[in-house]
Amino acid sequence: MRVLDVKGLTYNGTLSSIWKPALRSAHGSTIKVRMIMYQDELKQEIRALLKERNAVLLAHNYMRDEVQEIADITGDSLALSMEAAKTEADVIVFCGVHFMAESASILSPDKIVLLPRLDAGCPMSDMVTADGLLQLKEQHPGVPVVTYVNSSAEVKAVSDICCTSANAVRVVNSLPEQEVIFVPDRNLGRYVASFTDKTFHFWEGFCPTHERLKTDTVLRLKAEYTDALFICHPECSPEISALADHVCSTSGMYEYCRNSQAKRFIIGTEAGILYRLRRENPDKEFILASPGLICPNMKLVSLEDIHAALKTMEPVVKVPEEIRIPAKRALDRMLAIPRD
Ligand code: 13P
Ligand code: SF4
Numbered sequence: 366m367r368v369l370d371v372k373g374l375t376y377n378g379t380l381s382s383i384w385k386p387a388l389r390s391a392h393g394s395t396i397k398v399r400m401i402m403y404q405d406e407l408k409q410e411i412r413a414l415l416k417e418r419n420a421v422l423l424a425h426n427y428m429r430d431e432v433q434e435i436a437d438i439t440g441d442s443l444a445l446s447m448e449a450a451k452t453e454a455d456v457i458v459f460c461g462v463h464f465m466a467e468s469a470s471i472l473s474p475d476k477i478v479l480l481p482r483l484d485a486g487c488p489m490s491d492m493v494t495a496d497g498l499l500q501l502k503e504q505h506p507g508v509p510v511v512t513y514v515n516s517s518a519e520v521k522a523v524s525d526i527c528c529t530s531a532n533a534v535r536v537v538n539s540l541p542e543q544e545v546i547f548v549p550d551r552n553l554g555r556y557v558a559s560f561t562d563k564t565f566h567f568w569e570g571f572c573p574t575h576e577r578l579k580t581d582t583v584l585r586l587k588a589e590y591t592d593a594l595f596i597c598h599p600e601c602s603p604e605i606s607a608l609a610d611h612v613c614s615t616s617g618m619y620e621y622c623r624n625s626q627a628k629r630f631i632i633g634t635e636a637g638i639l640y641r642l643r644r645e646n647p648d649k650e651f652i653l654a655s656p657g658l659i660c661p662n663m664k665l666v667s668l669e670d671i672h673a674a675l676k677t678m679e680p681v682v683k684v685p686e687e688i689r690i691p692a693k694r695a696l697d698r699m700l701a702i703p704r705d
Pocket of ligand 2: 462486487488489490515572573574575600635660661662663
């Protein structure tokens with residue numbers, strides 16, 4: 366892979382031969398124009414390759430703007446899992462992080478699942494291992510395990526049912542037992558627990574991106590924009606959720622902001638959400654609650670990576686059958702529950 370750094374612009378990828386001379390000789394302003402033209406060319410090539418490979422491009426709501434722009438489907442973790450389970454395509458290009466591509470592989474074993482950046486992981490998902498969960502299960506025999514989809518296939522395989530931020534309350538309430546083990550997100554777990562009278566055993570995992578949002582930052586913004594509604598993701602800490610007018614999944618935010626009469630919103634989740642919020646609501650203002658709300662893993666996937674993945678048909682994510690079958694059971698149980 367080539368890296369070209371010109372007048373503050375960093376470009377990672379393979380340059381199309383058409384633009385090479387222009388990039389070598391041009392001044393800063395010209396380069397910006399050329400980069401835009403190059404992006405358009407790249408997008409066209411990606412669309413053509415998607416057709417050629419009979420591939421579908423799924424992108425999470427946190428992806429870079431230009432990736433969301435060319436996706437066939439953008440959505441939250443639940444919507445993308447549902448799509449992966451029912452698509453007719455031969456190939457799924459998953460623009461998200463590793464556990465999402467694994468879920469697609471679990472649900473669609475006959476399809477080729479490409480994750481354009483294999484190094485796009487999720488630190489929260491890495492905070493729990495199957496061995497660690499088995500030890501917790503031993504301490505609470507007979508208690509069902511509810512596992513947030515932000516987890517590895519191995520962890521899902523030793524779980525009873527999965528959930529996402531869009532259906533977690535429903536999932537927990539669907540269980541007949543009065544006790545649950547909830548992994549790995551302590552913040553989502555505590556948020557869900559506030560809607561039920563069940564006893565929870567939490568795993569102390571968290572999302573480093575959402576945990577960066579602090580109460581004093583939110584209070585300052587609320588004081589500055591008194592007319593704004595504050596909306597946050599349940600991966601935020603309980604103190605932050607307590608300050609929110611609404612707590613929901615990423616796709617829940619689109620719906621809430623679309624239907625709300627308010628004109629201004631303070632957004633407590635990853636910055637990628639702003640792309641569609643602003644595009645779908647041009648008359649409304651969206652303020653990111655903190656500049657720290659950027660997930661470095663979600664931001665890894667570039668157009669160049671997608672193009673390369675479709676050209677080489679790599680990197681492939683494939684979950685081995687002995688893990689896939691039990692993990693699918695937990696995902697299928699979740700998918701049988703309607704979304705909020
Ligand atoms: P949702 O899109 O399901 O709300 O998930 C948020 C998230 O952090 C995914 O990594
Ligand atoms: Fe993981 Fe948080 Fe990034 Fe989502 S935003 S992928 S939970 S680190």
